[in-house]
Amino acid sequence: MRQPATHHWSTHKEAKPHEMTGTELQDATAHLAQFCGWRVAHFRPAKTDKGWRTACQYDAKGFPDLVMVRDRLVFVEIKRKVESLSTEQKLWRVLLLAICALAPDIVQYFVWRPADWHDGTIERILRARSRVTERGSRR
16 A cells, blocks of 8 residues: 655555545545645535535535645545545536646546545645646746
């Protein structure tokens, strides 16, 4: 099992991929992203008398769990091992992937699961620099 080089953001390093919850994965991802210089946003639901609700308007239902900005804009949906995307999440995915196709070096969309944390995929993506920034054509 591959582990990130610096562990201060991860309390899950001993967990097996199927044992990591979505919240643990999201927190570990956000902390690693911040460590790597990303600005990270997550809109957290709150418990109300009608159940869990996230304060949002218009078409926000299903919006990705994390939005991160550094040298590119990254949208991430966090899922447990076998959890699938909701209908609203699928719609956001289609729309965002269409933008990604127009500007793949600048806008990216991912669905990340615990296995992506444990195999180093998330760390590799968050540590990588945009090819646009590397070429120096945009800063």
